[in-house]
Amino acid sequence: MTNGRAIIANSFGTPEVLELVELHVPEPGPGEVTILVHAAGVNPADIKKLAGQFGSPSLPMRFGSEVAGVVQAVGPDAVGPMGPIEVGHSVIAYPVSGGYADEITVKASSVLPMPEGLSWPEAANLLATGVTAWHLLEATGVGEGDRVLIHGASGGVGYTAAQLALLRGATVVGTASAANQTLLTDAGARAVVYGDGLADRVRAELPDGVDVALDTVGTDEALDVSVDLVSDRSRIATIAGFARGAELGVKMLGGGPGADPGRDIRTAARPELIALADEGKIDIVIARTFPLEAASEALELVRSGHPGGQVALRPNDH
Template sequence: MTTTHAIVASGPGGPEVLELREVPLAAPGSGEVTISVRAAGINPVDLKKLAGAEAGARPGIELSGVVTAVGDGAVGPLGEIAVGDEVVAYPVVGGYAQDVTVPATSVLRKPRALDWARAANLLLVGVTATHLLEATGVHDGDTVLVHGASGGVGLTALQLALQRGATVVGTASAANQQLVADHGGIPVIYGEGLADRVRSAAPEGIDVALDTVGTDEAVDVSLELVADRDRIATIAAFARGGEAGIRLLGGGPGADPGREIRSAARGPLVELADRGALDVVVGRTFPLAEARAALELVASGHPGGQVALLP
């Protein structure tokens, strides 16, 4: 039996339940491929899944790597997949591993402009950001307020909105103002007086507000500055957002999962990144054996960019 090494949960909990184990590696069946993982993206959703995980659960929903085996009919969203292809994959199960067998429908070619760690963190934040823009109808001439514009989803939403011809005002900490500016946004510091600072940055008004952080401040300022609640969306403030009648997106209670929008977004995201038009910022990388420390950093809420495991 072929085996590999992977991170496995001993039961429900936090990062402390993660263990590196030798596990069986299934040969690819029809419509499947096996990937030698070069990097696995780590995301806050991994923490949510881990909290309810059963013993033996395998975390990790996106990765980059090299195809080592293919089953019959291994066709991905961008075409046939062959051994030796450099790829990204999302969504998958068990990405925190040296090798993994996944559905070909989750596998796309790796953007040449991104290294392994950045490529492994492209798709989840990318499809989430695309969903935010699609749900609120961001278009040329809009002025968009992005709460948490230096985070993974926020920075991607900022870049994608600019691609559509919008102007973007982005909230961030004092330390991340330059990051927002470097990616084409108008940075403002969050905290007391935020609404007034946004008005100064965008005197003609805000058309759309995208909340990626879920704070009361983000919801309150969005409601104050955007008249049309259909053009306010959150991926985090589900209770407040539901009360306020704004758009709830993602995996929270009462939220629109947007599966078709998110699935269809993967190919265009790869194309944008391939030509250098979409950046991914990675703050830290960790060896596979240090998955606990990596996930603890993500749980802190201040990872300084995306985080990746390098098997």
């Protein structure tokens, strides 16, 4: 075994409880791979885990469900979803546990080839948001000709969902702050500002009606506007507004109470997302990167709700 730095928390709370420690990195066993981490995605789920919203995992807790890096060692039968894995391969690993680290040993079943043309931070932010966006589209049957409203369309999941819906031949209207309108219009979507009068602004963009609504923000406004505009509640889905979503009878997806985790859909989406990224069809906006020792600062930026893109740690960028 080797040693490496990792981020842990010995208690639940807010990002300031995170600690940088030295931990053993186990040698890879059968069907396992050790990866030198060049970037780790920082996601809202890490904040929820730290706050104890996913139950009570044993302490100390590790964080980081997605990494990009280079394979350092492989155990016997190290075969990933897209083929055998070898030392020296540039890879993405998702889902993993403990990605905020210099090195991590993971199951080969989580390891996929890194797409050409992506930076380390981009690669480390492709799959966690990507599979969630994919699940939203699959659960609501988004296809050619659909008129789709996406709440929070400039966020990580929302922006990927907008791009995927456009690739499927849908017309997309996305809500975003005034500062993020251009991001959406540059991608081919139509953009509206959230807030009072939202339903009327969406109707102005889609006078023939809205077929699908995808909520990534979880506000009452997002869900109430969705049920106002979309008649078929099986074509409304939320990944964040579980209490209101349950009241309204819309689809709830992900890790919340009463939500469908969609594991099979999300697992199957990974190679599809890798292929789209390889073809340059998915754009990932990186707001900032941080060194590993600044993990608390990175999580705090994500917790603010307005990071301006996705965030990554760079453990071996020194």
